[in-house]
Amino acid sequence: MKHMTFAAMLLLVGLPAAPASEPTKLRPFERGSWQQLLHSHAGHPTLVHFWGVTCAPCKVELPQFGEFMKRNPSVDVVTIDADLVPNSEVAALSMLKGAGLSSAENWMFSDGFAERLRYEVDPAWQGDIPRTILISRSGDIATIEGSAEPSVLQKWSDGQAITAK
């Protein structure tokens, strides 16, 4: 029943369900994408992870988010490639696949004016990655700078499940 409701809500907010086949493209993160993203996930606990192919700590951390997604189906998992050394989509898709994140909602910064994209997310963010934003059901936003402790993410997710009851 709960699953049904979730699916129905997805339909209501117009979110595409996770594709069955492997994605070959990342969603372009452009001006306005952040507000669009917030809007489309409103009412859902959502984890947004900013990462990049050239970011060494990201490489280590990324599979943890794949694990998290598997264990926490009630949390919407979103990744955004915000690499400060922009590079190919192919490399990003391959890393997401390796981390078990192919079925997450995956975006990539697609504007040469990256400062403006970052400003829309958080005016204080100067671009350092990894960075994880936890958005509660009620829209409260918590930002984790640098690598996130899996235990912290799990605790947050468990808290979200409790508030839903």
Added chain:
Amino acid sequence: MKHRTVILALAWTLTQGSAWGEMSHNHVSEAACETVELRCAAKVTPAFGQDGTLWLAWMAGGQVSVASSKDGGQTLSTPVQITQGTLNLDWGPDARPKIGLDRKGDIAVAFSTFRDKAFNGEVFYSRSSDGGKTFTAPRPITDNTESQRFEALGFDPDGTLFAAWLDKRNRVPIQQAGKKYEGAALFFATSKDEGAGYLPAEMAVDHTCECCRLGLAFDPSGRPVVAFRNIFEGGVRDHAIVTFNDRGAPGEVHRVSEDDWQVSACPHQGPGLSIGPDGTYHVVWYTNGRVRKGLFYAQSRDGGKAFSQPMPIGQLSKSPSRPYVTSGPHATAIVWKEFDGEKTSVNLITSADDGKSWSQPRVIATTSNSSDHPLLVSNGTQTYLSWMTKADGYRLQSIEGEP
């Protein structure tokens, strides 16, 4: 040596593919266009020669080029392209080509490339001893093939070329022992023979941050000083400084500030350093530490041992970034970027008393699209803002008379 360069260039062509092409294909570029001219550059670095000629080195269309101007950047000489063929220039936010001139007008240029798909870097340098008409084919700055990035170079008053960079060679034995190597190491080399060859690379500091630009300046006696983001105990990425001694050996490492930024991420934002004629060290930097957040300035009047209490720069609500400091003929000046959600502004403060007191900040330039770091460059009589923007092109703007 020349033979080796040719082989290297060929090897790139065969193995690197077209990373520049991939990048342009997948991203809306930071640059206005995709060819090699100055107007297409994402990064432009200025330097003045002793005769007052302005020299620019830039990265555009995946190549590094150099040109000069005798009228403050209004007209340029025919550019000389330093690099050829397909190469994968380091296009990270703190990377840029470097250019330096000695008193005779000999020129040194350096830049980084990514040598493989794991983004290991390689630093190259090129020299001109005919006033910039021709440049030598770029040569690796060191024979080590692990990874180098974030080079800095400059000539001391005797004409000795000093180069420093971040080098990851020390990770090899650590990783072979099954341990984790943190960061990179600050390496340096000097050349007294017009760049025909470098002395063997030496290490100054191990376990520095691996992803931030270096600040390089020379003290009044010509000794190199390097400011860098270090990794202190517990993964704290705060700033440090090292002054080289008269024999060219690195001195003690001193901490610029206790910001306590413990972060397992790459800030991609290194410090700025300038040394006044009286020997005062001026350092600017970005931190997001527990003790303080934002841009800061501090000075040292004892040769980089002790630094003043950090002075905040800029408005935190406007994401201040990319600070740069220079001690000009009339004042010490600091510029940085701020962003209001639509426009990026370059802000200026100046000090006529070697950093004891500072003017109110003032906006001296704006742009509505992506832009390079704002840089300051002095020709001995005037200080200029040097700023490349996507929307408005390159500008060289005198800051004198700006209160």
